[in-house]
Amino acid sequence: MKKMKAPFSAIRLIVLISVLSVLSHSYLLWRFLSPTDDKLKVFMTGANDGLEQMLPMQLYLYEKFKEGTWFYDTDFGLGGDFYTDLAYYYSTNIIHHINMVMVRVAEFFIGLDVASIDFWAYNAFFISMLKTFLIIYFTYRFLKSIGSAPLPALVGGFIFAASPTYFRFTIFWSFFSDVFIWLPLTLWAIEVLIRKGRPGLFIFAVAATMINNFYFAYYQFIIALVYLGVRLLFKQRGDASRIDTLKRAIPSGLLGAGISCVAFFHAVRGFFNNDDREYEVTVPLVSELGWQDNIFYENYLIIILFLAIQALFTMKLYRHYFFRLFAVLTIVFMLFTLSPYVDTFFNGFQQPQKRWHYMLVFFQAALIALYLSKFRTIPLKQYLTSLIPVYIIIALSAWIKGDIVIWVWMIPLIQLLGLLLYFRWGRKPLVQVAHIFAIITFVMMVAASHTESQIYHDGITDRNHLFYINSNHYASDLQEYNIDWIQQRKQPEQKIDYKVKEQDNTPLYMGFNGTSLYSSIIDGEIIDFYYNDLKVNIRYESISRYSTFQSRSNLFSLFNVDYMMRSKDHYGIPLKFSPIKEDGTYTVYENTLPLPFVRRVSRIYDPDELEGPLERERAMLKGIVTDARPPNASEPSPENIIDEIEIAPQNASYTNGILDVPSDDGGFMFDFSNIEIAEESDVYIEISIELMEPVKRFTIDVDGYPNERLFATSKYRTYADDLLYRVKLEDKIPISFPEGRYAVDIEGVYIEDYDVLEQQSRKESPNYTVTEKENSYVIELDDLEPGLITVPMIFREGMTATGDASGRLDTFRANYLMTGFETGNDSVITISYTPPYYWTTLLVSIISLILSIFWIMAKEFRKKGK
Numbered sequence: 001m002k003k004m005k006a007p008f009s010a011i012r013l014i015v016l017i018s019v020l021s022v023l024s025h026s027y028l029l030w031r032f033l034s035p036t037d038d039k040l041k042v043f044m045t046g047a048n049d050g051l052e053q054m055l056p057m058q059l060y061l062y063e064k065f066k067e068g069t070w071f072y073d074t075d076f077g078l079g080g081d082f083y084t085d086l087a088y089y090y091s092t093n094i095i096h097h098i099n100m101v102m103v104r105v106a107e108f109f110i111g112l113d114v115a116s117i118d119f120w121a122y123n124a125f126f127i128s129m130l131k132t133f134l135i136i137y138f139t140y141r142f143l144k145s146i147g148s149a150p151l152p153a154l155v156g157g158f159i160f161a162a163s164p165t166y167f168r169f170t171i172f173w174s175f176f177s178d179v180f181i182w183l184p185l186t187l188w189a190i191e192v193l194i195r196k197g198r199p200g201l202f203i204f205a206v207a208a209t210m211i212n213n214f215y216f217a218y219y220q221f222i223i224a225l226v227y228l229g230v231r232l233l234f235k236q237r238g239d240a241s242r243i244d245t246l247k248r249a250i251p252s253g254l255l256g257a258g259i260s261c262v263a264f265f266h267a268v269r270g271f272f273n274n275d276d277r278e279y280e281v282t283v284p285l286v287s288e289l290g291w292q293d294n295i296f297y298e299n300y301l302i303i304i305l306f307l308a309i310q311a312l313f314t315m316k317l318y319r320h321y322f323f324r325l326f327a328v329l330t331i332v333f334m335l336f337t338l339s340p341y342v343d344t345f346f347n348g349f350q351q352p353q354k355r356w357h358y359m360l361v362f363f364q365a366a367l368i369a370l371y372l373s374k375f376r377t378i379p380l381k382q383y384l385t386s387l388i389p390v391y392i393i394i395a396l397s398a399w400i401k402g403d404i405v406i407w408v409w410m411i412p413l414i415q416l417l418g419l420l421l422y423f424r425w426g427r428k429p430l431v432q433v434a435h436i437f438a439i440i441t442f443v444m445m446v447a448a449s450h451t452e453s454q455i456y457h458d459g460i461t462d463r464n465h466l467f468y469i470n471s472n473h474y475a476s477d478l479q480e481y482n483i484d485w486i487q488q489r490k491q492p493e494q495k496i497d498y499k500v501k502e503q504d505n506t507p508l509y510m511g512f513n514g515t516s517l518y519s520s521i522i523d524g525e526i527i528d529f530y531y532n533d534l535k536v537n538i539r540y541e542s543i544s545r546y547s548t549f550q551s552r553s554n555l556f557s558l559f560n561v562d563y564m565m566r567s568k569d570h571y572g573i574p575l576k577f578s579p580i581k582e583d584g585t586y587t588v589y590e591n592t593l594p595l596p597f598v599r600r601v602s603r604i605y606d607p608d609e610l611e612g613p614l615e616r617e618r619a620m621l622k623g624i625v626t627d628a629r630p631p632n633a634s635e636p637s638p639e640n641i642i643d644e645i646e647i648a649p650q651n652a653s654y655t656n657g658i659l660d661v662p663s664d665d666g667g668f669m670f671d672f673s674n675i676e677i678a679e680e681s682d683v684y685i686e687i688s689i690e691l692m693e694p695v696k697r698f699t700i701d702v703d704g705y706p707n708e709r710l711f712a713t714s715k716y717r718t719y720a721d722d723l724l725y726r727v728k729l730e731d732k733i734p735i736s737f738p739e740g741r742y743a744v745d746i747e748g749v750y751i752e753d754y755d756v757l758e759q760q761s762r763k764e765s766p767n768y769t770v771t772e773k774e775n776s777y778v779i780e781l782d783d784l785e786p787g788l789i790t791v792p793m794i795f796r797e798g799m800t801a802t803g804d805a806s807g808r809l810d811t812f813r814a815n816y817l818m819t820g821f822e823t824g825n826d827s828v829i830t831i832s833y834t835p836p837y838y839w840t841t842l843l844v845s846i847i848s849l850i851l852s853i854f855w856i857m858a859k860e861f862r863k864k865g866k
Contacts, residue, residue: 008150016154017140021132023440024162025125027448031456032125038467042456044124046172047463051474052518054174055120056505057089062100062114063511068774072796072833074493075507077517077546078526078559078817079794084835087214087267088521094212095178099127117469117509128170128177135161135180142188143366145195146322149373155439156369160184162443163361164450165302171455176355179216182209183362186224190249194231194239199252200856206256214267216355219346223359236321248859255855258848261841269835274521281713283340283352295337297397298405300454302357303446304334306390306411307439308364311371313386314378323374326367333360351715372439380422387415407445414438472585474500475510479565482586483512486563493597493770497548497556497564504545515561516547523796529816534613535686535724541710543718552726553577553593553682554617554757558815559792562591571704575682575728576754593757595621596765598779599790603633607816613724614638614684614750620815621760624790628812628820640748646671647746650734658692659742665701667736670749672729678753681729686748690721692741701736703727722747776832784825791831795819798836804828 008016022029031042045055064073064082071083083091090096103123106112113119139157140150148156160166160180169176186209189202210217228249232242239245257264287293295304308330317323336342337360343352390411398404417435468474479500486496492513499506499516507514526546530536536550549555551572556562564577565588573589581588603623610616610625619625619635652659652666661667670685691698691712700707702725710717727733729751767782777793784805793799794817801809801819803826811831814820823829 013137013140017133017136017157020136020154020158020440021129021161023444024132024158024447025129026444027451028167029125039465041466042461042464043121043466044128044171045121045174045464046455047460047468049172050174051117051464051469052503052505053089055117055124056508057086057519058096058099058120058123059115059117060505060508061086061090061096062103065100066104070775071835071838072775072799074495074772074777074793075511075513077507077519077522078515080523080526081270081796081798081833081835084266084270084273085519085521085523087263087270089175089519092211092213092263092267093175093178094208095127095131095181096175099123099130115511117475118466121466121469124170124174128174131170131177131181132161132166135166135184138181138184138188139362139365142184142191143369145188145191146366146370147320147373148366148369151436152369152372155372155436156365157184158440159305159368159443160362160365162447163302163365164299164447164454165357165361167447167451168301168455169358171451175213176216177358178212179219179358180362182212182216182220183223183358185209186220187227190224190228190231193248193252194245197240197244197248197859198856199248199859200852202249202252203256203259203852203856206253207259210257210260211263214264214271217264218348219356219359222346230325234321234325251855255848255852259845259852261848262838262845265837265841266835270521273524274527281351283344285341286338287340289338293337294397294400295334296393298401298450298453301354302337302361303450304330304360304364305368305443305446306394307368307371307414309390309393310383310386311367313389314371314382316378316382317371317374320370320374323367323370326363326370329363330360330367333363336360353715372436375418375421383418383422390415406449407442410438410442410445414442472500474503475506478583478585480510482565482581482583482588483510485581486565486588487512490563491597491770492772493560494563494594495559495561497561498566499547502540504547515549515559516545518545520544522546523794525813525817526794531718531720533607533816534616535720535722537707537723537725539706540708541718541720542716544716549574550724550726551575552617553591553754554621554752556591557593557595557757557761558617558620560595560597562594564589571706572727575680576757593754593761595761596768597770597791598766598768598781600766600785601788601790604629604631604788605633605635606631610635611637612686612748612750614752616816618756621756624788624814624820625816626812626814626820628814629788638750638752640750641675642746642749644675645749646674650736652737654744657743657745659737659744661737661739661742664738665736666739667701667734668746670733670735671731672733673731677729677751679729681751681753683727683729683733684748684750684752685725685727685733685735685746686722686750687725687735688722688743688745688747690743692743694740696740698738698740701734703730703733703735726752776830779829779831781827781829784827786822786824788820788822789829790814790818790820793819793831796833796835798838799831799833802830802832 028044035041045051072081073079076082103114107114136154136157139160140153143153143156144150166177166180182205186205189205192198193202209220232245292298292300295302312327312331318327340352343354344350346356347353394408394411417431417438420431421435470476472479483496495513495515497515504516504518507516522544530538530546534555538546551574553574553576556574565586566573567586576591576593577589578592579587580590601624605619605623605625607625607627610619615635615637616625623633648669650667650669651663652661689700695712697711698709700709705725705727769780771778795813799811799819801811801821803809803823805826806824809821809823811819811821819831
């Protein structure tokens with residue numbers, strides 16, 4: 001083993017880590033490269049969030065940053081600050097920015113086509129191997145700093161980087177696995193701070209962690225505080241004094257935080273601007289465990305390797321400080337996996353999420369590296385004794401699952417090679433290398449087996465392949481041809497309502513000004529608009545998505561959504577849209593009652609005095625709804641005709657507000673045949689619905705409109721049970737439910753004949769042109785009439801409007817989401833956006849960086865002076 005302790009040369013180390021990085025991806029590369037059929041070429045991105053969020057967002061941000069648009073664009077869903085809202089994902093992500101630079105260089109010098117999702121699917125392999133290189137390197141350096149031999153330190157890095165947890169994070173949420181880089185870097189920086197008194201690496205680690213992702217910075221803060229606290233409480237020979245360490249750690253941490261300010265502050269602001277619905281489900285103290293919760297065998301997220309079990313039962317090694325430290329951390333965090341309370345704590349006391357398990361993976365990797373470093377010092381009897389719990393756990397696990405996983409057969413082989421190291425054969429490099437090689441092979445097999453059974457299963461592999469992303473399920477040639485046809489016809493400010501099935505981020509990767517977005521962080525004002533103010537009932541209930549306007553013509557016109565595309569089997573076309581193009585598969589519709597982008601208004605409505613969604617729609621059509629100006633108008637409430645129509649239960653019973661549906665398709669029938677209403681009208685039905693039992697997903701079908709509701713304990717429930725349904729007026733309109741028991745209150749039935757919309761659409765509007773530039777929108781007006789103006793650009797704090805004659809104009813929130821301002825005799829108005837406090841936070845970051853340089857130099861000069 002002495003030969004193995006010689007440090008690697010820099011070149012040899014880089015080569016070894018590069019080889020290990022490729023080896024860690026061998027199964028994934030085989031699944032992608034070996035098949036001849038595109039349907040079987042599975043790429044390294046999950047079919048759910050991976051295809052629906054990760055790839056579209058990477059492509060979108062690359063295009064925005066390349067063209068010089070930094071913060072705001074109207075094509076980000078309904079429009080908004082993508083820098084702030086996507087900081088949870090990639091907009092401040094260091095790894096993604098490094099990737100974008102490399103992609104831009106490749107695009108510029110070799111003409112690489114990077115404008116399609118295909119490229120970013122390929123790119124996932126490259127960036128993941130780059131990440132695993134950094135993970136192995138930083139883990140290696142940390143393990144070396146705490147006494148691990150070089151080769152075991154490399155093995156420890158490989159165990160961490162090639163773990164099932166890493167691949168699950170990377171395949172489904174690629175930015176999650178960045179934290180695998182920052183954890184060993186942070187702990188290594190703490191060791192350098194404690195042992196050598198050098199703060200530079202710690203400042204860098206804190207800044208990089210907080211810039212890269214504010215969410216995981218919280219995780220990192222917790223574990224760094226725990227690790228530093230333990231190291232200060234239980235000092236080791238050679239450590240600096242506790243006071244000296246704190247004198248370096250606290251200023252260094254603050255300087256690192258200061259450097260991150262320009263990214264971290266806005267990311268946190270985006271998080272707090274997000275919708276704040278609380279998780280209303282009781283969290284149990286202990287999880288209900290099934291076979292998939294077995295962390296030693298086939299857990300869906302993490303596998304504790306048998307070597308870690310052997311290490312934990314090797315009593316002699318507990319005399320070593322760092323072995324004892326990581327053994328205790330491994331045991332404690334294994335116990336943590338049993339409690340959803342821990343999941344809640346690490347998720348900021350919100351709904352339980354198992355995203356902290358990467359820490360446990362790291363602890364076991366460090367433990368195994370230290371175990372292998374001290375392997376030759378273990379008494380033979382203790383080595384043999386430590387095998388017993390391994391076989392007990394593996395045998396029980398196989399019996400409970402009823403299946404033996406493929407990697408089990410390698411356990412005795414590795415243990416036999418370990419046994420040979422105790423005898424004279426152990427002095428031969430061949431046995432030592434064979435032992436390490438067997439461990440690396442074992443780790444690869446565990447990762448491959450887990451990926452095969454827990455990640456690349458049916459439902460994923462039938463979508464995350466090249467054929468799928470070029471089909472009509474994601475982005476077909478025909479879809480893109482039709483979108484291009486509309487783009488050539490419409491004005492830049494007009495929006496297109498289209499998404500491919502459940503792909504709410506279709507506009508992000510097809511490159512058009514759409515209406516839908518899927519993101520964990522969404523401006524809370526938009527969520528309030530959809531679920532509270534206007535009660536726009538999205539087909540798929542989710543706190544992370546919004547799309548279209550429930551086929552409500554008023555809202556389409558208000559937001560300049562003047563074109564839409566639908567497949568032939570689609571439901572619910574807005575009443576005031578007409579077809580203008582058909583190709584047998586898709587139909588393109590045009591709004592027959594559009595409104596201008598720039599609207600001069602004189603009527604001002606107080607939002608607190610408007611009671612219902614239809615009343616608010618009409619107020620927005622006639623004027624402006626805002627609390628930023630004194631009101632001068634009021635809007636009469638629409639007539640509730642609930643008492644004039646017949647509502648009867650159908651294949652169900654309805655008593656005292658409880659609807660019992662004994663079998664699917666029971667519900668209500670609304671009969672409008674006895675009332676006289678204009679034929680070209682819509683019906684708005686306001687109804688409160690809550691499933692009492694059983695706990696399940698369910699679909700409410702309103703005259704062919706399927707509204708899919710989440711089960712009561714879902715983490716993604718909106719808790720918006722007061723619903724509004726829009727349907728085209730017919731003599732009879734059914735609402736049906738699946739089998740179950742529901743609390744139902746039919747609150748109102750209203751008729752919308754769109755007279756107000758027609759009046760406003762026919763009204764003479766100002767002549768204008770809108771030009772979109774990199775970071776601003778320029779409106780040129782032909783007339784110079786002063787007054788209030790609204791534009792359907794989503795208002796965010798930081799929005800500014802400047803007139804060529806009046807200078808800076810006072811901007812304010814109008815019509816719940818839009819931007820309003822008052823002009824003078826201005827012919828050119830420029831609207832731009834910068835996140836609030838951006839320049840202040842940038843200044844803080846620059847000053848902190850300068851102070852950090854002086855702080856590091858001062859420490860180095862003091863060391864040299866001593």
